[in-house]
Amino acid sequence: MDFEKAYGSIAVLEVEIRTFANEGYAVKYDFGRRVISWRDNYMWNNNFTRSISEDNFKYINESLPSSGMLEWMNGYNLGLTEEYGDKTVVPGEWSIKVEFKDKTGMKSGAEQHFPKKWGNLQRLIEHTTGCSFTLR
Helix, strand or coil, X not given: CCHHHHHHCEEEEEEEEEECCCCEEEEEEECCCCEEEEEECCCHHHCEEEECXXXXXXXXXXXXXXXXXXXXXXXXXXCCHHHHXXXXXXXXXXXXXXXXXXXXXXXEEEECEEECCHHHHHHHXXXXXXXXXXXX
């Protein structure tokens, strides 16, 4: 997979973190419609859907490739968690689904084993949503 080209062809990105009690957050970026959807399983009244501003759209396009997300998703899917991930004491899990413009997809996830570069994606999500993306 040519990851550099793949980042430019992402149509939909869904990222979710949750505890074993099914609390947590989910964010969905629909780049074709330029919409962010946010679901907060801690506080249902914090859910929203809003448009992606031009500044945030530019920020995402510049920051997503440097997050290494597609590379570590691929690594996790190949079982290379020692290379791409760190075992944490956080009792939670993450999952990511990507739909490309050609309607193909990629998904990955793990329990208590977050990617080493998770913070890069987390900062991107927090910057573009204005919400914390950390499990409590």
